[in-house]
Amino acid sequence: MMKNCEYQQIDPRALSVLPQSAQNNTEKTVQRSRRKWEVFPGKNRFFCDGRIILASQSGVLPLTLGLIIVTCGLFFAFDCPFLVKHLTVFIPVIGGALFVFVVFSLLRTSFTDPGILPRATPDEAADIEKQIDTSGSSTYRPPPRTKEILINQQVVKLKYCFTCKMFRPPRTSHCSLCDNCVERFDHHCPWVGNCVGKRNYRFFYSFIISLSFLTSFIFGCVITHITLRSQEGKSLVQSIQESPARYPFLVICFFSIWSILGLSGFHTYLIASNLTTNEDIKGSWSSKRCAEESGNPYSYNSIITNCCATLCGPMPPSLIDRRGFLSLDEAIPAVSASEIELPPFTVKSDAHMCTQSTKDVLERMVHSYDVHGLCPPATPKTTPLDLEVSGPAAASSEPSLSAGCLPQDARQPVVPPCPPFSRSNKRRDSLHSINPAFRLASPSPSLSRTTFILGDAPDNGFIPLP
Amino acid sequence: MATEFHNLQELRHSASLANKVFIQRDYSEGTTCRFQTKFPSELESRIERKLFEDTVKTLNNYYTEAEKIGGQSYLEGCLACSTAYLIFLCMETRYEKVLKKISKYIQEQNEKIFAPRGLLITDPIERGMRVIEISIYEDRGSSGSSSGSSSVSGSTAR
Numbered sequence: 230m231m232k233n234c235e236y237q238q239i240d241p242r243a244l245s246v247l248p249q250s251a252q253n254n255t256e257k258t259v260q261r262s263r264r265k266w267e268v269f270p271g272k273n274r275f276f277c278d279g280r281i282i283l284a285s286q287s288g289v290l291p292l293t294l295g296l297i298i299v300t301c302g303l304f305f306a307f308d309c310p311f312l313v314k315h316l317t318v319f320i321p322v323i324g325g326a327l328f329v330f331v332v333f334s335l336l337r338t339s340f341t342d343p344g345i346l347p348r349a350t351p352d353e354a355a356d357i358e359k360q361i362d363t364s365g366s367s368t369y370r371p372p373p374r375t376k377e378i379l380i381n382q383q384v385v386k387l388k389y390c391f392t393c394k395m396f397r398p399p400r401t402s403h404c405s406l407c408d409n410c411v412e413r414f415d416h417h418c419p420w421v422g423n424c425v426g427k428r429n430y431r432f433f434y435s436f437i438i439s440l441s442f443l444t445s446f447i448f449g450c451v452i453t454h455i456t457l458r459s460q461e462g463k464s465l466v467q468s469i470q471e472s473p474a475r476y477p478f479l480v481i482c483f484f485s486i487w488s489i490l491g492l493s494g495f496h497t498y499l500i501a502s503n504l505t506t507n508e509d510i511k512g513s514w515s516s517k518r519c520a521e522e523s524g525n526p527y528s529y530n531s532i533i534t535n536c537c538a539t540l541c542g543p544m545p546p547s548l549i550d551r552r553g554f555l556s557l558d559e560a561i562p563a564v565s566a567s568e569i570e571l572p573p574f575t576v577k578s579d580a581h582m583c584t585q586s587t588k589d590v591l592e593r594m595v596h597s598y599d600v601h602g603l604c605p606p607a608t609p610k611t612t613p614l615d616l617e618v619s620g621p622a623a624a625s626s627e628p629s630l631s632a633g634c635l636p637q638d639a640r641q642p643v644v645p646p647c648p649p650f651s652r653s654n655k656r657r658d659s660l661h662s663i664n665p666a667f668r669l670a671s672p673s674p675s676l677s678r679t680t681f682i683l684g685d686a687p688d689n690g691f692i693p694l695p
Numbered sequence: 696m697a698t699e700f701h702n703l704q705e706l707r708h709s710a711s712l713a714n715k716v717f718i719q720r721d722y723s724e725g726t727t728c729r730f731q732t733k734f735p736s737e738l739e740s741r742i743e744r745k746l747f748e749d750t751v752k753t754l755n756n757y758y759t760e761a762e763k764i765g766g767q768s769y770l771e772g773c774l775a776c777s778t779a780y781l782i783f784l785c786m787e788t789r790y791e792k793v794l795k796k797i798s799k800y801i802q803e804q805n806e807k808i809f810a811p812r813g814l815l816i817t818d819p820i821e822r823g824m825r826v827i828e829i830s831i832y833e834d835r836g837s838s839g840s841s842s843g844s845s846s847v848s849g850s851t852a853r
Contacts (some may be wrong), residue, residue, distance in 0.1 A: 333780070347823040349825070350828075353826060353828070356717045378722050379723055380721075387722075398726065435776060526725065540772060541771075542768060544771075544783070544788045545790055546790055547823055
């Protein structure tokens with residue numbers, strides 16, 4: 230990274246054009262343009278250059294796949310030859326078709342974006358904060374941020390998501406395992422290794438239904454096999470003794486049938502009443518919980534319509550655009566927001582911000598610490614925005630700069646000493662900071678936090694830029 | 696008073712971003728995609744109310760069309776299910792087709808109506824369908840007129 234700074238400083242183009250575009254040009258020649266999945270803030274993993282998305286922990290997905298494949302393999306190896314001979318050739322055909330369908334549905338459920346909502350851009354977050362501030366109380370206390378809206382004449386509370394910085398749309402929930410807000414969040418399924426949400430609920434449902442059919446089919450065939458063998462003159466015990474190895478799997482199959490059938494039945498009920506597992510567990514729409522008569526506002530009040538809407542409704546597109554390229558417009562606001570919740574974004578996309586201005590920033594930080602103390606008044610001063618911009622950004626990306634810039638973790642426990650001013654100023658800054666022509670002089674809370682932290686670690690000093 | 700811009704290119708090169716207005720979602724009819732048609736105060740001096748409302752209403756209609764549950768969507772759903780959803784590898788869903796129509800419409804609106812008034816609409820799909828982001832631009836040369844558009848964000852550099 231330090232090499233990049235050097236490279237940019239001696240690049241002849243940087244002298245003749247605006248600093249920002251020069252950095253962008255040189256950055257592009259040095260690095261290839263990034264796709265959006267590479268800077269995705271949630272805890273997901275991506276494969277095949279963003280085509281496949283998985284949760285951070287695959288859970289027991291390998292186990293699920295393994296169980297299905299092994300059970301079916303044993304079925305095809307041991308039971309099918311006998312049954313083909315004695316019954317019909319369609320048995321392995323049906324078994325094979327079901328198996329293929331089950332595996333496809335499972336993989337589709339696991340590898341599909343469940344309906345992840347991208348996090349709010351800094352401008353949006355600023356706009357929302359501003360609206361909350363004007364309607365809330367004058368003293369700063371983090372209020373439980375809920376907003377009440379009317380859906381089909383029923384009051385629904387929307388919660389504010391502190392991680393994604395937006396009011397969650399109705400039926401959206403934040404999955405802590407994946408660290409994403411997911412639309413129409415049902416549950417996070419460890420067997421499938423992914424959240425089940427709006428976009429992959431139909432795949433999940435087809436997976437459990439087809440799995441119920443498959444397990445019932447296999448179980449039925451095996452029972453038929455044993456029965457037929459015992460009818461050929463051998464006793465039941467003798468038939469079992471002939472190939473004892475696969476019977477533990479039969480027992481597993483038997484027990485799993487009940488749980489899978491139960492789950493299928495439960496989800497069929499949920500679909501028919503247009504509920505999610507999340508809502509059902511919380512009892513959001515149950516009459517016992519709410520005093521007045523309140524049903525589910527999303528239900529179409531007809532079982533068939535509910536089923537069709539959920540399963541055969543239009544397939545919404547993925548909102549996170551994994552394979553899109555990061556545009557420079559997106560890289561710049563991420564830098565200027567100085568949001569601690571988006572460190573990967575700022576790290577990867579603002580390499581070009583490591584410029585000569587960092588040196589100025591560090592110098593000014595020293596001055597402001599000496600002059601302004603902990604809580605600078607909110608009057609316009611000529612503090613450049615670079616302070617807010619490159620401080621945390623540079624800190625999270627470069628170990629060599631971390632002593633001089635803000636260490637990422639240190640920011641978290643720091644309570645801004647002058648919260649009302651800090652918050653409103655910060656939002657103002659983030660709005661104007663997109664355009665370099667609007668380098669407003671309002672001191673930011675990062676400044677106050679910066680000075681506060683520097684007070685804690687004075688010995689680190691500043692790394693002189695070579 | 697709003698400065699005049701001749702086209703989208705000129706807007707991008709000669710103007711500077713002054714403010715952004717966000718049109719939020721309207722959930723009064725459920726979780727289907729609709730945006731509020733309430734006219735934001737920041738745009739009062741910039742664009743006629745009717746033009747703005749027409750744009751938002753047209754967008755809402757497009758989204759309703761995309762999410763409509765009817766014969767065609769059922770057919771698509773059943774076909775997809777019977778082919779184990781492999782059909783989506785070759786075929787574009789109806790929603791995606793409508794989204795393409797929407798981005799063309801937004802591009803058109805930007806060129807004809809919004810850019811001449813120093814405004815730019817961002818396609819909601821780029822913001823996760825949460826908001827319609829309208830960027831308000833000011834001419835770089837006229838720094839004195841910046842006060843008019845930044846009323847929401849409070850004081851500007853003076």
